[in-house]
Amino acid sequence: MQTADFRRYAHQLADWMADYFENIEQYPVKPPVQPGDIKSQLPAGPPLEGEAFEQIMADFEHIIMPGMTHWQHPQFFAYFPASRSAPSVLAEMLTAAIGAQCMIWYTSPAAEELEERCMEWLREMLALPAGWAGSIQETASAATLAALLMARERISNFQVNQKGWYGQPRLRVYASEHIHSSIPKGVRIAGFGEENLVLIPTDENFAMLPDKLEAAIEHDLSLGSQPACVVAAIGTTSSTAIDPIRPIGELCQKYGLFFHVDAAYAGTALLLPEQRWMSEGMELADSFVFNPHKWLFTNFDCTAFFVKDKKLLTDTFSILPEYLKTPLDQQVNNYRDWGIQLGRRFRALKLWFVIRTYGLEGLQARLREHIRIGQWLAAEIEKEPDFELLAPVPLNLVCFRYHPEGGYSEEQLNRINEQLLQTLNDSGKILLTQTKLNGKYTIRLVAGQVETKLEDVQNGWRLIQEVARGGMNDR
Numbered sequence: 301m302q303t304a305d306f307r308r309y310a311h312q313l314a315d316w317m318a319d320y321f322e323n324i325e326q327y328p329v330k331p332p333v334q335p336g337d338i339k340s341q342l343p344a345g346p347p348l349e350g351e352a353f354e355q356i357m358a359d360f361e362h363i364i365m366p367g368m369t370h371w372q373h374p375q376f377f378a379y380f381p382a383s384r385s386a387p388s389v390l391a392e393m394l395t396a397a398i399g400a401q402c403m404i405w406y407t408s409p410a411a412e413e414l415e416e417r418c419m420e421w422l423r424e425m426l427a428l429p430a431g432w433a434g435s436i437q438e439t440a441s442a443a444t445l446a447a448l449l450m451a452r453e454r455i456s457n458f459q460v461n462q463k464g465w466y467g468q469p470r471l472r473v474y475a476s477e478h479i480h481s482s483i484p485k486g487v488r489i490a491g492f493g494e495e496n497l498v499l500i501p502t503d504e505n506f507a508m509l510p511d512k513l514e515a516a517i518e519h520d521l522s523l524g525s526q527p528a529c530v531v532a533a534i535g536t537t538s539s540t541a542i543d544p545i546r547p548i549g550e551l552c553q554k555y556g557l558f559f560h561v562d563a564a565y566a567g568t569a570l571l572l573p574e575q576r577w578m579s580e581g582m583e584l585a586d587s588f589v590f591n592p593h594k595w596l597f598t599n600f601d602c603t604a605f606f607v608k609d610k611k612l613l614t615d616t617f618s619i620l621p622e623y624l625k626t627p628l629d630q631q632v633n634n635y636r637d638w639g640i641q642l643g644r645r646f647r648a649l650k651l652w653f654v655i656r657t658y659g660l661e662g663l664q665a666r667l668r669e670h671i672r673i674g675q676w677l678a679a680e681i682e683k684e685p686d687f688e689l690l691a692p693v694p695l696n697l698v699c700f701r702y703h704p705e706g707g708y709s710e711e712q713l714n715r716i717n718e719q720l721l722q723t724l725n726d727s728g729k730i731l732l733t734q735t736k737l738n739g740k741y742t743i744r745l746v747a748g749q750v751e752t753k754l755e756d757v758q759n760g761w762r763l764i765q766e767v768a769r770g771g772m773n774d775r
């Protein structure tokens with residue numbers, strides 16, 4: 301492609317993107333497609349000769365777009381949000397155009413130093429302990445795996461890195477029964493073995509019970525196992541439950557355990573001083589992860605990973621072959637040693653664009669509005685006798701179910717709500733996801749896109765009630 305053509309097409313795409321931003325409501329949130337519908341429209345083999353951009357773009361419009369789920373749609377309330385904002389998209393365009401691989405300072409000094417500065421900003425913005433060092437990782441799953449590996453190496457004095465598990469005691473990892481699936485996955489990959497992940501019971505708010513944690517640690521010690529690590533959640537995936545950081549941290553200090561905090565979604569709320577009760581005691585933790593790509597309006601992927609002991613992190617990961625050495629290694633920070641991947645995208649740029657475009661106060665205002673909207677919905681649900689909240693709503697994730705009169709059993713209620721969710725999602729007008737809380741099928745609604753308005757959630761809530769009370773009556 302000639303540069304002149306690139307220029308022309310790039311202008312066209314800028315228009316396409318702006319139109320998409322403006323017209324997103326015209327798309328169904330979830331596409332009405334069946335498995336195989338998209339693939340069957342794609343040729344079985346690649347083209348032998350290059351094709352015109354216009355042709356590729358036409359296929360994008362007619363084949364790809366009809367098969368997309370629109371995560372930025374105002375009626376997308378599923379999972380946790382994946383952020384997208386205009387400044388972040390603009391920065392991603394620059395990142396792609398520059399095409400730098402930012403594994404070490406030498407391969408892109410500005411990328412490395414901007415990442416350092418942005419991490420210092422985030423540390424201050426979230427009031428994390430001074431002195432902690434941060435880096436951008438691809439996902440919270442990757443950061444949690446890095447934390448588990450740090451825990452493993454600290455407790456084994458780097459022997460597992462060197463010799464494997466030979467001669468090691470049985471190492472135990474603790475997390476609440478509501479922890480995200482990235483923790484068992486990390487426990488598997490780091491070699492602890494999933495049987496050594498101990499799930500700690502939770503209280504009525506789905507938060508870890510520290511006395512049960514201590515009992516589990518004592519039990520393991522009595523059997524000759526070695527407690528190694530605790531993972532706590534600030535904001536579980538099912539219900540944004542907040543594990544009590546200080547008492548868990550104190551137990552970690554008492555027993556010499558590594559303490560990782562997974563705040564993938566809710567960590568962003570620490571930008572708000574009034575939400576910092578959630579991180580009380582954070583100085584006792586060893587590492588902390590949150591995803592600007594979930595609620596801080598920065599496009600996927602962008603995960604902020606902070607550690608107390610930078611040397612432990614780099615000692616866990618650092619391997620320096622001749623071909624990666626540079627004359628400046630002693631003077632600079634090389635992020636290649638801070639995690640699993642070597643090659644790194646220039647992810648700090650979009651974060652920088654986002655923080656500068658909105659400013660701390662602009663970000664805080666949006667988060668406060670999202671929380672206000674979540675609280676509004678919770679209050680509305682409480683007013684309706686045939687709906688019930690199934691978990692506290694500390695932020696903006698609302699967990700509820702339809703519970704009409706009629707003496708339905710728990711099993712019937714589960715079926716009614718499963719059917720309600722499917723009917724709503726199949727309508728293409730809204731997208732929600734589910735979880736199970738105390739065995740109850742639970743509908744989750746979370747609204748946290750940069751443009752989210754109260755009106756969007758009001759529309760969604762109206763639709764939920766109509767479908768539940770109307771179309772659902774002939775059970």
Ligand SMILES: Cc1ncc(COP(=O)(O)O)c(C=O)c1O
Pocket residue numbers: 380438439440441442480482533535536537562563564565591603
């Ligand atoms: C609490 C929690 N931890 C970890 C993750 C995993 O995030 P990622 O997709 O960045 O690995 C999620 C995803 O929703 C989450 O909710």
